[in-house]
Amino acid sequence: MTSLDPERPSHERADPPRTTPAPPEDTRAAAREAAAAAKVLGRQLGVLALGAARGAGRRAAGAAQAAGPAWKGFAHRIRARPPAAMPSTDPAPAPVATGTAASLAGRLRRRPWVAAALAVVLLPLVFLAGLVLYSFATLPPLGGVVPETGQRAITVEADDGRVFATRGVFQGQKLTAAEMPAHLGQAIIAIEDRRFRSHWGIDPRGFLRALYRNAIGGGVREGGSTITQQYARLTSLNQEKSLRRKIQEAFLALRLEATMSKDEILLGYLNTAYFGAGAYGVDAAARRYFGKGAKALTLPEAAMLAGLVRAPSQLAPTRNFGGAKERADVVLQTMVETGAITAAEADKARAQTITLRTPPETPPGTNYFLDMVSAEAKKLADAPGDVTVRTTLNLDLQSLAEGVVARRLDAEGAKKKASQAAMVVLNKEGAILAMVGGRDYEDSQFNRATQAKRQAGSLFKLFVYLTAYETGFNPDTVLVDRPIQIGDWEPQNATGRFKGAMPLRSAFAQSINTVAAQLADEVGIPAVIATAHRMGVTSELPNVPSLALGSAEVTLLEMTRAYAGVLAGTVPVDAHGVHAIRGAQPQPLYLRAETKGGTAIPTESRAMMLDSLQAVVDGGTGKAARVSGLPVGGKTGTTQDYRDAWFIGMTPDLIVGIWVGNDDNSSMNRVGGGDLPASLFRDFVQRATAQLAKGRKRPSTARGEAARAEPPPAREVSSQPNASSGTAATVRGVPEVIDTGTLAFRGRTVRLAGVEGEGGALARQLARYLRRREVTCMPATEGPGEQLRCQIDGDDLASLILTAGGARATEDAPADLLAAEEQARSERAGLWSRR
Template sequence: MGPTDHDRARGGEAPPDTRAAAREAAAAARVLGRQLGILAAGAARGAGARTRAAAAGTGPLLRGLSARLRRPGPGRAVPPDAGDAAAPVQARGWRARLARRPVLAAAALLVALPLVGLLFLVVTSFLTLPPLGGAALDPGQRALTVEADDGRVFATRGAFRGQKLTAADLPPHLAQAIIAIEDRRFYGHWGVDLRGLLRAAWRNALGGGVREGGSTITQQYVRLTSLNQEKTLRRKIQEAFLALRVESEMSKDEILLGYLNTAYFGAGAYGIDAAARRYFGKPAKALTLPEAAMLAGLVRAPSQLAPTRNFGGAKERADVVLQTMVETGAITAEAADKARAQTITLRTPPETPPGTNYFLDMVAGDVKRLADTPGDVTVRTTLNLDLQSLAEGVVARRLDAEGAKKKAGQAALVALSKDGAILAMVGGRDYEDSQFNRATQAKRQAGSLFKLFVYLTAYEKGFSPESVLVDRPVQIGDWEPQNANNRFRGAVPLSTAFALSINTIAAQLADEVGVPAVIDTARRLGVASDLPNVPSLALGSAEVTLLEMTRAYAGVLADRMPLEAYGVHAIRGGAPQPLYVHPDPKAAPGLPRDTRAMMLDSLQAVVDGGTGKAARVAGMPVGGKTGTTQEYRDAWFVGVTPDMVVGVWVGNDDNAAMNRVSGGDMPAAIFRDFVQRASAQMAKGRAKRPSAARAEPAPAAPAPAAPGAELRGVPEVIDTGTLAFRGRVVRLLGVEGEGGALARQLARYLRRREVICTPGSEAPAGSAALRCRIDGDDLASLILAAGGARASEDAPADLLSAEEQARSERAGLWRRER
């Protein structure tokens, strides 16, 4: 900032040599410190002398009091020797007078003690000054801006630091705004503004509380960089001493830049550049006048005025800043009015969808491992937001419908692409209730899911799906494996044994090929958990995570051993060159061609006619494997499609038994619900989803009705899924209505508005449910996207998507659902 800016800040006067004045003030402070030390030592010696005098007795004091009592009144004669006695008393001066006046002595003592205490505090504060810049700024978690696989920003985390401003980056109106509202005499004082302190004290006294602070920008800068934030007199004294020192060593422009680069502006933004990027999506040098005024107004109360949470308060404060700039002559009244009339648009990332936090926790650790460098970073992840929303909705809907009856309290889901990219991750029922990620952190027994490694090993060693073994009672050492139904089928081919998950056959195979060979196969496919060399390992007695098991099955599909499961595509910092880019996969050994083909056929047999029949998807080849542990404590299904691999686990956090939930039950159903709609979304790219905030419906329009089948009018609301037209009751297709407050809200929304209903082409045969429109928008989609109802089990895909969006945004009834 040049002399012209200084002149504007001071109303046209040339700036004084404040650095010279500050150096003189700093030197005077050092002399003051030495003199205060001498004074304190003298005061200590005087106190010692008074103590010794008190120990000698109180005779002189009593004699003085007696003489005072004997003093004659008006008209009384004075003894001849009285004048001679008075002379030595007067000679003793002020101490004698104090001795004659004990009340005055006590008052003097009451005044002297606080002054001595204050002097002592000033001396100790000066002698214990910390070094300039010695405060360790807590960087906190560095800021992460998180993007989905298509570039959409969906989350931010950590503390934003931005770029350090230079004098060339500082817009004049930004400097003027800060100076006007925080320290209008910044260019006129030398660190401590006595006039400003008196003005603040007077206004606070009139206002009956703290309404204005007296700290200068220099004092605030040294507090941020050299002191702690405790509110004590000692810290304020040290703040003043350090402000004098800073002014003697730094220019005004350097102090202002240091302050702007350090101050907190709310919403995790430290420094003006971080605040500009956080709130307006631009660097500080590109700020407009109204934006600069809004940011300048935040530093006094950043947490309360952050525009992301209190835009109205931030706008009112910005208006105050503009008026103050007018008063200081920084801008004209016309410029202030023009700035107030401009629309300020925030460009902040949306609130993080709650369900994505499981994935974000994992990604934050990956970023630290892959690019552990200081500064804010942007992370392009592998997450597909549409599939993520779909996965959350499918899991929640299934648990809501069957969880209580089947005593299943939790579920997790992981979807991987063929190359290992994590497309969706559900770590539990509700992140806000529990941050424990059951997809990556929970280790549970895999049950029959582990048989993949047993059969792969057997196929590699010469067995085939046509090989026949006998299902019979088996004893291996002290272990006797049992089948789930406690029956034996006799001679069966391996393809049938795998499809029906016959335990005795898997135990015999593992014993034949050797448990160490089975462990080696699991390791080659990426299983890192501890795998004990015991016969029961063949039936999944080892504890593993859902992610590593899903990764292993994906390795079979992709023919890569091991296949890496990853969630980060790229990491970018402030420089043009990215900090990290996920490398192309290196050449890795795969399975023998025949072995892989036999394994894929066996997986498909499980779904076609085995324990995984509930996972069938019409028109799509699907393979997979079920897994169920003892007493139904864990239920698994990992399924393979041509495009992705999806793993599902269902169980309870306390390891309690479920009500006969097997891998072919809820897990297979969750897989089917997810895959049959996820494949369609992947085929057409990113699907447009409804937004509850904008009440935007899904892009599916109802089929035109046959002539005469249309029903229109202003309906009455029975519940959010049921309307009445002149006595005729209409059910909305795919909506399970809610009554109470939600129905009353819908009634207010529909008041005096025409609704047109026609038969829906997606309605099941014989269903009387209709598709209804209002102003061209699908009414059922509007209701579900706003959280006004639940979607029924037979709801079309667009209505299910609308419900999932409401769930993720916790709109309407989902706000109270926990």
């Protein structure tokens, strides 16, 4: 009989070489022998497949001959004929084999259902054997895949050092064997592969256990892949989910075990695995979640990281801290079961507090600012590796800006057909303290503060008047508001009327178009363009007479920085969002230098311009922007058909630019710069000034703290209601919740001052929070009604409810409650998560 293996004599085909199982202490030798056995098995499966194919061909030919009307008689003649007389074209087999094959063939012909059953059994085996051979033939080299890492990781800090966002993919440092904490490796082995130290790369027992638990659990609850298989997949295979990939994964695992030690495989796996939130490798994950290297991980932190590798996106602590903590407890229990730690050590680890270095999720509204800062940081320090960027963003002002924009648009946007707004807040040095690029980042990532170019309208008159003041005009210079024509252009006032002679101060305050056109014609449009460019406008400005009235398209940021130059006295002001960039080394990659002196605006011209800007707010088109007790200057801008409405205003410390309009450039319902934009400015500035004066810090979302409002001033109250004033007395007890703004104390109903309550699920959550806890309520204001401010454990209850997004603040709510609502809006907490 001819051998199918040309390298071996035919008499050796009956008994394949035996492999002696490796002793448990020598897994590498065992793995090599297993790999050799796998090769022999592959060759034998090939022989079986070839034989099965030949047998199937013969059976198919017999079936074709037996077809037709004479099938019964033909079959009878074949059964009656002696086997030796049957013609055959095959080589003569051995006598015993011939009799056995003929007997088997006869039985199959007499029982065709047996042949069909054998075909059903054998064909899948033949297919599987072929798939194994194909998988082995197409096996990729070890380490042939480098995981896609994407952009580098950026950790973003606010101006006070608080981390509030991350972007990109974290790489961290590659751990060495000496740097890996013992409990980290023990945790991974306990939860992912208990028999890691004893198997050869594949673990049939573990696979069958996972198969059984998944079957009784009704879903995938446990994986059957070993750590070695997972490492092989991460470094050598793609993420295709197929039987072929699983077979290749098993082959590669055997090869890894034959070439690497167990500790090397474990270390490589920890340096490669994905731990969620953009962190590849355990050191990157430790820095991403806990702000420390992997060497410094505590036992509960190591258990939390070990629990992430099964479902990193779902269990990432930044997204699902509760789920990650529950999974960490499971890891600790498995470590006890495997003897890695004692039960007492596990209990002690569970009792320790795990603190995240970053907030649970990036506040949605800050993403407009983050997009801008990411691009700016890349230009300033395009170095490889993870970086930390200290920005200029003031989280208190950012939260306030987002809140006032959302609140004002919610209240008036639909009625006035205004769907979008943008806001930029700068200091005199050009640092961007807050930025709102639109109503909702999740709906649209287009930044209307930096990317949208819209006609500036009368906002552009700043450059006309400043040029005029620098060439000899002054606020008391009188020009006549009258019909004029410059070439083919005839400018008109918004009112359609003319006021006659008036000083420039009044013409600027009332935004008289004909006077601005006359001034621009007098000083020359090229001079106006030069002034605008000198002050930081980078957009293209056409040399046409209508430029005086803002026919050019500009961005909100460049116009805001131009107005900031008037306040600073030096132009151009460099609007910036990055203060410093740090990498792995102690030396900063970038550190913003002291503000360099630009071109100074002549002192007298600057003073005249500031005087004119203040006149706009004191008695001109910007009266709605007035803030009691605070000097304010600014300028309104409105374009044709009310397509754009602007207001840029300034206080001694801040420059605030605001735009309101629609993305489709449709007209609003008679909304000018003195309407919604000026009101937004007032809403923001009057509370921002008080906030900055107090120096109050917004609660850190990373610590999960609630906002603490200042308690209402203590008042003497009687134990009985005051009949003369109608004021409610102090109420104390365990309340029932009617809604999130209304409580009941033994039948007495109390409404929380400044809170517009919500029912349903939010009310039930509040009821669970207050269960069996005492609440103390005191009158909020003098006057009738049951409006009270309540406290629980020293915290203001109304502020806690609004910060958690459990209710809306009323229009007349105190500033601290409005700020609490704005924080909830910016973080999409509670009811705002549904918007």
